[in-house]
Amino acid sequence: MNIYVIMKRTFDTEEKIQIDNGEVVEDGAEFIINPYDEYAVEEAIVLRDEHGGEVTVVTAGDEEAEKELRTALAMGADKAVLLENEEIEDGDTFTTQALLAAYFKDKEVDVILGGNVAVDGGSGQVGPRLADQLGINHVTSITSIKIENGTASIEKDVEGDQMMLEVQLPVLVTAQQGLNEPRYPSLPGIMKAKKKPLETLDLDDLDLDEDDAEPKTKTVDRFLPPEKQAGKIIEGGTDDQVQELVHLLKTEAKVV
Amino acid sequence: MSRYLVVAEMKDGAFRNVSYEAVAAAKKVDSGAEVTALAVGDSTEGADALLHHGADKVLTVTNDKLRDYTPEAWTQVLMAAIEQEDPDGIVMGHTAIGRDITPKIASRLGSGLVSDVVDIEEDAVFIRPIYSGKAFEKVKVNEGKTFFTIRPNNIPTLEKDTGRSGSVEELQVDIKDLQTVIKDVVKNTTSGVDLSEASIIVAGGRGLKGEENFKILDELAGVLNGAVGASRGACDAEYCDYALQIGQTGKVVTPDLYIAVGISGAIQHVAGMSNSKVIVAINKDPEAEIFQIADYGIVGDLFDIVPKLTEEFKKAVVS
Numbered sequence: 195m196n197i198y199v200i201m202k203r204t205f206d207t208e209e210k211i212q213i214d215n216g217e218v219v220e221d222g223a224e225f226i227i228n229p230y231d232e233y234a235v236e237e238a239i240v241l242r243d244e245h246g247g248e249v250t251v252v253t254a255g256d257e258e259a260e261k262e263l264r265t266a267l268a269m270g271a272d273k274a275v276l277l278e279n280e281e282i283e284d285g286d287t288f289t290t291q292a293l294l295a296a297y298f299k300d301k302e303v304d305v306i307l308g309g310n311v312a313v314d315g316g317s318g319q320v321g322p323r324l325a326d327q328l329g330i331n332h333v334t335s336i337t338s339i340k341i342e343n344g345t346a347s348i349e350k351d352v353e354g355d356q357m358m359l360e361v362q363l364p365v366l367v368t369a370q371q372g373l374n375e376p377r378y379p380s381l382p383g384i385m386k387a388k389k390k391p392l393e394t395l396d397l398d399d400l401d402l403d404e405d406d407a408e409p410k411t412k413t414v415d416r417f418l419p420p421e422k423q424a425g426k427i428i429e430g431g432t433d434d435q436v437q438e439l440v441h442l443l444k445t446e447a448k449v450v
Numbered sequence: 451m452s453r454y455l456v457v458a459e460m461k462d463g464a465f466r467n468v469s470y471e472a473v474a475a476a477k478k479v480d481s482g483a484e485v486t487a488l489a490v491g492d493s494t495e496g497a498d499a500l501l502h503h504g505a506d507k508v509l510t511v512t513n514d515k516l517r518d519y520t521p522e523a524w525t526q527v528l529m530a531a532i533e534q535e536d537p538d539g540i541v542m543g544h545t546a547i548g549r550d551i552t553p554k555i556a557s558r559l560g561s562g563l564v565s566d567v568v569d570i571e572e573d574a575v576f577i578r579p580i581y582s583g584k585a586f587e588k589v590k591v592n593e594g595k596t597f598f599t600i601r602p603n604n605i606p607t608l609e610k611d612t613g614r615s616g617s618v619e620e621l622q623v624d625i626k627d628l629q630t631v632i633k634d635v636v637k638n639t640t641s642g643v644d645l646s647e648a649s650i651i652v653a654g655g656r657g658l659k660g661e662e663n664f665k666i667l668d669e670l671a672g673v674l675n676g677a678v679g680a681s682r683g684a685c686d687a688e689y690c691d692y693a694l695q696i697g698q699t700g701k702v703v704t705p706d707l708y709i710a711v712g713i714s715g716a717i718q719h720v721a722g723m724s725n726s727k728v729i730v731a732i733n734k735d736p737e738a739e740i741f742q743i744a745d746y747g748i749v750g751d752l753f754d755i756v757p758k759l760t761e762e763f764k765k766a767v768v769s
Contacts, residue, residue, distance in 0.1 A: 323557040335546065357634075419585070450707065
């Protein structure tokens with residue numbers, strides 16, 4: 195099977211965010227594979243081990259993202275592709291769609307996996323956008339996938355409910371938490387990853403005009419929410435504390 | 451005058467509140483906008499409610515093939531409506547269906563899409579959370595349709611006016627070539643109140659010490675007509691299903707009241723709930739980080755406090 199994973203390099207979820215002049219400060223921050231994409235990488239490896247074939251991990255980003263691609267290779271992916279997006283300033287989800295669609299247009303695909311959402315931008319758009327560009331089915335937010343005779347049996351999270359469905363390959367799916375427990379790269383895995391192919395493609399290589407990837411939206415500012423002040427600690431015996439809390443929620447906060 | 455299409459969603463026989471919020475959002479971008487609400491489902495009875503909440507016109511697409519959501523069926527319906535109405539803007543709730551369908555439609559239209567909007571400023575500047583609410587960005591649309599989804603519970607609905615009227619028309623769509631076969635839908639939500647739309651959430655952490663103890667949260671949430679959530683710690687410890695997880699991985703919620711029970715307040719959890727309007731923390735550790743962001747805190751044994759709180763709320767709700 196030809197299995198692909200679309201993934202993104204993101205801030206570590208433990209990082210605090212700082213903003214300077216409307217831009218997020220990246221200096222010194224730890225980066226990781228977007229956690230939802232990590233589930234996708236894991237599932238891709240499991241599917242390959244069961245059905246044979248190859249796992250290719252693809253990301254759109256700058257050369258820094260090679261590190262996260264190598265991590266995916268160390269987990270067990272076979273090949274990596276970096277689609278350089280530096281030529282397009284302030285790209286948005288449409289830009290990423292254009293880059294990925296250009297890359298995939300001549301590829302034979304059985305399954306594409308991605309994360310349900312990236313923990314930085316948080317739009318969750320790129321998966322369904324790409325599936326539409328390729329004219330293939332998509333299922334978002336999956337918690338289980340089994341493939342047999344060209345049919346994928348999938349469990350999908352719908353706001354807490356589980357939907358069971360079947361769909362023909364090729365299909366693009368996005369991973370929800372609960373899909374699996376991603377493995378840590380092993381030491382031999384890390385050694386092997388250094389020798390695995392990592393291809394870098396720019397707009398020319400993709401035969402893509404800058405105009406066709408220009409963003410449709412523009413971020414004009416970024417800001418931090420007002421810092422929450424520590425509130426009131428309610429003292430006293432449990433009965434008094436509980437009465438006081440309900441009283442405050444009713445009369446002061448007016449939320450019940 | 452701009453024209454907006456609002457995609458309304460039904461759940462359990464009624465429109466979701468976020469659909470009314472979406473009508474209000476369209477009018478917030480342009481107060482003079484003419485808003486057409488598109489009601490989609492296997493039944494679209496009661497579509498007048500969309501008029502009462504500010505829509506100027508309603509289009510209904512009623513079809514058995516729309517009973518369970520499939521991207522193919524919804525794409526055909528939405529593209530037919532967009533073709534007929536040729537709107538300047540499209541709005542939908544950032545719900546499971548909204549998240550799934552709007553990027554596909556944006557791809558079809560070759561347009562941008564601003565997802566998960568929590569507020570709208572003058573000149574169509576959209577505010578949306580990034581890094582799961584650790585920060586926010588302001589976004590403008592460069593070109594094409596003004597297409598956005600709104601996070602439930604953030605943009606107030608317009609005042610309901612049952613005297614408002616308008617046309618309700620059926621849009622005929624020949625839905626065909628469905629690829630996705632729905633086998634079954636299993637309802638998991640404990641309280642029946644959806645986390646992302648709940649106005650009150652009671653969330654538990656490792657302090658609950660076990661799966662069976664989550665029932666005291668169910669009882670408290672039940673009295674408040676709220677939903678139950680959890681921290682990653684509680685989910686990792688298998689006290690509850692990952693569907694309940696709130697945080698940077700998991701759901702991001704903004705209820706009116708968030709009661710954090712036995713949750714330490716790790717940064718990845720706080721990212722998912724810190725924009726709640728009022729936060730209550732109950733924890734035995736006075737040094738717990740969660741108290742730094744809580745409006746009200748009680749230091750003590752949750753197994754003592756929570757049942758008493760449930761009883762107290764029962765009295766308060768009755769009185």
